[in-house]
Amino acid sequence: EIVLTQSPGTLSLSPGERATLSCRASQSVSSNFLAWYQQRPGQAPRLLIFGASSRATGIPDRFSGSGSGTDFTLTIRRLEPEDFAVYYCQQYGTSPFTFGPGTKVNIK
């Protein structure tokens, strides 16, 4: 199965700063079928990005995704208070679908 690693494990930033989150796959992700989710404490995950770079419905444009092959990035342009959460990447190009371990974005 494809193993996803995310870095950093924790990111400490202030509101208004830019966040850059990395997701690396153990092998190429077919068709760049890579999604990003946000999970706040006690809540279910929420879809942010699919197809590596397409924003899901209702997601603010401060969230953007990029990358291809084995290296992908989620960028949050200017952090809002509600953006402090855990972010997971997921590949859905090869069965079984797999998730990364997550990056926690903390308030500095």
Place this chain on the structure above:
Amino acid sequence: QVQLVQSGAELKRPGASVSVSCKASGYIFNNHYVHWVRQAPGQRLEYMGGINPDGGRTANAQKFQGRVTMTSDTSSTTVYLELTSLISEDTAVYYCARSFFSAGVSFGFFDLWGQGTLVTVSS
């Protein structure tokens, strides 16, 4: 309202089985695969498998082969997950999640999630 509503928390003994339900509403049930993802305390999300509600075809992650059964009831627009031979490591929040559907294709990412069901396995 487009939503997935799951059944309540469960406490089970090791070796027992658990069934979790996921009721869909507000969308065309047969168009979207429904998948199950679990999250042990402090751990990453773990994909378990999915079911096509239209016909009941399933695809399970190999780790859960033989222990997981997924079924669907189109009359009640409900999907079920049964996990047998429970061990303490099965303690987790179990989520159902809907596949994104577009142009006749159901993709393997999830645009709608249930609220989660905590399953605790303890003697």
